[in-house]
Amino acid sequence: MKRPRREGERPRRGGAIALWVVLALMLVWAVLHLRDIGGMFAAFGEYLQYKFIRRALAVGALVSLCASLLGVTLVLKRYSMIGDGLSHVGFGALTIAMSLGFVTAESLPEFLPTGLRGGIAALCGGIAENPLPFTLVVVVLCAFLLLRVSERSRMRGDSAIALISTSALATGVIVTSMTSGMNVDVYNYMFGSILAMSASDVWLSAILSVVVLTLFVLFYPRIFAVTFDEPFARATGVKAGGYNLLIALLTALTVVVGMRMMGTLLISSLIIFPALSSMRVFSRFRSVTLCAAIISVTCFLVGMMLSCVFSLPTGAGIVAVNLVVFIVFSAIGAVKG
Amino acid sequence: MALIAMKDVTIAFEGTVAVDHVSFEVNPGDYLVVVGENGSGKSTLMRAMLGLVKPRSGRIAYGDGLAKNRIGYLPQQTAAQRDFPASVEEVVLSGCVNRMGRRFFFNRADRAKAERNMRLLDVERFRKRSYRTLSGGQQQRALLARALCATDAMLLLDEPVTGLDPAAAAEFYDVIRDLNRRHGVAVVMVSHDLGGAMRDAGKVLVMNRGMDFFGDIADYRGRFAEGTVSARG
Numbered sequence: 001m002k003r004p005r006r007e008g009e010r011p012r013r014g015g016a017i018a019l020w021v022v023l024a025l026m027l028v029w030a031v032l033h034l035r036d037i038g039g040m041f042a043a044f045g046e047y048l049q050y051k052f053i054r055r056a057l058a059v060g061a062l063v064s065l066c067a068s069l070l071g072v073t074l075v076l077k078r079y080s081m082i083g084d085g086l087s088h089v090g091f092g093a094l095t096i097a098m099s100l101g102f103v104t105a106e107s108l109p110e111f112l113p114t115g116l117r118g119g120i121a122a123l124c125g126g127i128a129e130n131p132l133p134f135t136l137v138v139v140v141l142c143a144f145l146l147l148r149v150s151e152r153s154r155m156r157g158d159s160a161i162a163l164i165s166t167s168a169l170a171t172g173v174i175v176t177s178m179t180s181g182m183n184v185d186v187y188n189y190m191f192g193s194i195l196a197m198s199a200s201d202v203w204l205s206a207i208l209s210v211v212v213l214t215l216f217v218l219f220y221p222r223i224f225a226v227t228f229d230e231p232f233a234r235a236t237g238v239k240a241g242g243y244n245l246l247i248a249l250l251t252a253l254t255v256v257v258g259m260r261m262m263g264t265l266l267i268s269s270l271i272i273f274p275a276l277s278s279m280r281v282f283s284r285f286r287s288v289t290l291c292a293a294i295i296s297v298t299c300f301l302v303g304m305m306l307s308c309v310f311s312l313p314t315g316a317g318i319v320a321v322n323l324v325v326f327i328v329f330s331a332i333g334a335v336k337g
Numbered sequence: 338m339a340l341i342a343m344k345d346v347t348i349a350f351e352g353t354v355a356v357d358h359v360s361f362e363v364n365p366g367d368y369l370v371v372v373g374e375n376g377s378g379k380s381t382l383m384r385a386m387l388g389l390v391k392p393r394s395g396r397i398a399y400g401d402g403l404a405k406n407r408i409g410y411l412p413q414q415t416a417a418q419r420d421f422p423a424s425v426e427e428v429v430l431s432g433c434v435n436r437m438g439r440r441f442f443f444n445r446a447d448r449a450k451a452e453r454n455m456r457l458l459d460v461e462r463f464r465k466r467s468y469r470t471l472s473g474g475q476q477q478r479a480l481l482a483r484a485l486c487a488t489d490a491m492l493l494l495d496e497p498v499t500g501l502d503p504a505a506a507a508e509f510y511d512v513i514r515d516l517n518r519r520h521g522v523a524v525v526m527v528s529h530d531l532g533g534a535m536r537d538a539g540k541v542l543v544m545n546r547g548m549d550f551f552g553d554i555a556d557y558r559g560r561f562a563e564g565t566v567s568a569r570g
Binding site: 225235 | 388410412417421422424427428431432434435437443467469470483487488493
């Protein structure tokens with residue numbers, strides 16, 4: 001065989017040098033502002049006394065990890081907006097679950113037997129009390145639906161997502177205004193708050209995150225194959241449809257779990273940002289995935305700290321940190337060429 | 338016994354017939370080129386052979402140790418793939434996924450197989466390089482190595498030289514001939530590039546919804562003398 005052409009090959013050391021320069025600049029800045037930074041850590045340390053902050057930190061780190069791992073696949077499969085769409089569906093489901101709290105045995109139609117009315121009212125009350133499981137079921141079903149629609153119908157995937165997500169958001173807003181009105185709870189659902197997480201939410205979130213992580217690691221080779229080249233995977237006997245469903249399921253779980261912390265409007269950033277940042281600099285699937293995971297968890301912790309110290313909404317703080325990282329990584333990528 | 342036997346296969350989408358009563362066989366060691374104009378059903382035919390579309394009538398039989406998931410496939414590249422962050426090694430190894438069965442991770446045999454195919458197609462020295470930094474011809478070789486991980490018996494190539502410059506295309510055909518003659522891999526190639534594709538082919542299938550021609554390359558040349566002879570160069 002002939003010698004291969006060497007076009008497209010670039011010096012590999014550029015990236016490393018650029019990364020070190022940026023790190024050095026950051027270090028200089030940090031040394032100059034040592035006192036401020038120390039103060040911030042001290043302030044954050046005080047928050048750490050509270051059990052709910054520690055719990056939120058643990059769960060948030062797990063959720064960020066899940067979101068970033070899935071994010072690499074979703075971005076590469078051109079499914080970035082699925083996270084966004086599902087979070088809106090989640091919002092609609094949450095508001096409906098909350099509004100079920102207004103259902104009483106007396107408000108149900110007369111023709112139903114009294115016992116049944118009592119049962120329904122109790123069920124509704126239970127859902128309103130603990131809305132997360134209900135939301136989870138709705139979002140998972142919607143994820144399957146979205147996938148089916150974008151695979152089978154003539155409607156393009158992105159239009160289908162826009163359709164479903166705005167409908168769900170509208171439903172949520174209507175239900176809210178008809179029942180409780182805009183209150184702090186609704187605000188928290190939209191923009192995220194770690195205070196919104198109850199102890200049972202925290203446990204459910206932790207368990208789901210571990211499930212997502214385990215499945216992702218176990219199916220990593222197959223997920224790569226289906227992401228890189230679905231027709232090839234199908235042709236060689238890999239059940240690509242099943243793995244698409246798995247990816248959608250994992251995304252749905254991550255979105256619901258992360259929604260309370262990040263808010264409906266911002267959860268998709270947790271999925272997209274780390275993957276995009278990481279892809280600016282790295283060019284192998286495994287390094288992209290690992291780097292995305294590191295970026296995601298780091299940005300979450302820094303964002304949490306900023307949000308505690310400066311009392312910012314948690315989700316917005318984390319997104320802001322992610323944006324900064326994205327800009328830095330883009331610059332490194334540009335220097336690397 | 339044939340690797341794939343198509344028996345009176347008809348495929349239709351939404352009322353239009355794309356492939357009309359087609360019958361032919363691919364035997365071990367064959368080198369078959371499928372030609373035809375746009376819309377003649379050649380890509381649909383290939384997708385049917387891969388089990389990606391179901392025929393409306395007729396039968397597709399796999400034989401001679403060729404299971405449906407043992408066909409190596411070289412699809413047309415998509416835009417998304419051209420800048421996919423993956424190393425050549427990762428891409429080639431992903432061809433072994435269909436051999437994993439109930440395992441979750443690649444084992445030593447999978448890695449050895451990927452290794453062998455990377456060496457065979459001369460992409461071993463790019464193993465750590467990113468797929469997207471390779472030239473078009475190198476990318477095709479990496480994808481061929483992946484396809485060989487999925488099969489030993491048969492390769493299906495879908496317009497493999499699209500986007501390659503003439504030198505890279507000629508080099509690619511050399512690789513295919515080598516795989517076919519020296520390693521006994523049956524090759525089925527769908528192509529627009531009549532001259533190049535037929536240079537080494539043993540059999541030709543001309544699609545025009547139905548079969549216009551199926552047979553040895555010599556018969557084909559005898560019947561459609563002009564054009565192909567000059568393209569042979």
